[in-house]
Amino acid sequence: MSTTLQDLVDRAVFYSTEVQTHFGGLIADAEWEVDFTSDPHLTFSSADGVVLRGRPHLIGSESSRDKTWLWGWENVNDFPDAVIGLSHDVRKFGAAEEVAELTTPELDLDEELALRLTLAAKEATGKWVHYPAEAGAGTTVWLLVDAAEVVLPEPQVKVSVRALMQGLTQTTVSDHRAAIDWYVSKRGIPVRELPEGGLRMLFADGSADLSFDDERRISNCDMNTPLEGEAAEQWAEASTSAEVGAEPSTAGSEPAVDATTAPPAGAGDEPVQQSAEAAETTAGSAESPVSEDRREKAPEQAEPAGTPEPSVSGDAAASGVAADSTDSAPSATDETADESAASDADSEPAAPAEEETPAEKPKKKGLFSKLFGR
Secondary structure (H helix, E strand, C coil): CCCCHHHHHHHHHHHHHHHHHHHHHHCCCCEEEEECCCCCEEEEEECCEEEEEEEEEEEEEEECCCCEEEEHHHCCCCCCHHHHHHHHHHHHHHHHHCCHHHCCCEEECCCCHHHHHHHHHHHHHCCCCEEEEEEECCEEEEEEEECCCCCCCCCCHHHHHHHHHHHHHHCCCCCHHHHHHHHHHHHCCCEEEEHHHEEEEEECCEEEEEEECCCCCEEEEEEECCCCHHHHHHHHHHHHHHHHHCCCCCCCCCCCCCHHHCCCCCCCCCCCCCCCCCCCCCCCCCCCCEECCCCCEEECCCCCCCCCECCECCCCCCCCCCCHHHCCCCCCCCCCEEECCCCCCCCCCCCCCCCCCHHHCCCCCEEECCCCCC
16 A cells, blocks of 8 residues: 555654754744755854754745745756755655655645645655745745754653644644654653543653544643653553663664654654743634643744745744744744643644734845755
8 A cells, every 4th residue: 555645744743843843943033044055054043153054955845936846856956966865865755655746846836735745755754854945036945954953852741732733733634643653653752542542642741641533633632740640650660661671872872762663654763852841922822622720822833934035035933944932833933822722621623723924924134055946
């Protein structure tokens, strides 16, 4: 049975959400510059100097003028292999898994396609940081980024629950339960089955009990902090089992992600970090099936900022990368915040709130060393 684009999106969406939130926090308010020479680099800078410097991989580009997505491996701009090489890996993966969207050079664009193809590319390559950069003339270039500064701590209950709820606002997730199974495997989060098909996620600082409807969608999430009672006993049991079966650590290894438990899908996970607490901005709300003793907020995604001048584009915020300071979803910063608490277990799953219009996004300078012909 062949893999579908939706399968890849489901596998990647929640982990990617957590990754992007922290990455956005690192580069918030920074100006960016990308160089697509034989030694490609993407640099984020502030008045105090370089904030982050990474290795960009051009995956593809979307054109609001032509209403199309063009894969990087088609390479109409004649970029060196160092820039577009990873996109060829995505194409090869797509061919092996029979995912037509990954092997078709140009696709008709819709509002979610660029993000969904980028999520698929993440699952195919194991590169979990992305950045949508405005290239001028209505073109947005989607990059996967190697950045050593991005490292995940141990999973935390509020961070993970927010990743689930925010992930559901940014694109269609067809099988919530399967998507969560992939997420907890990537993050090494212990789980326990609950009555009537429910699932408990266990953390050092709490637990989250998830309920699902007949279509395997999240119908309720009861988050409990601190860790206590039966959940505390289950956590202790899981921690003991993990310690007994753990392999000796090697130099440079990251304990935050247990790769040995991740499902096989070509998903080589890279460690990423997010802070436990993050301030949130509010500008509208949508109901979400999360309940706890006090109400939590879950900001949603917005699209990248509007078309810039030919060689100057938006900063990290305007390019649609989540800032940790707003605890937002993967491709959003300065976003609206959703109410993620509900008073009873019969509440319906969250519906995405309205996205900000491009005109509401401030823009700062960004620079391409080579302009796009598309």
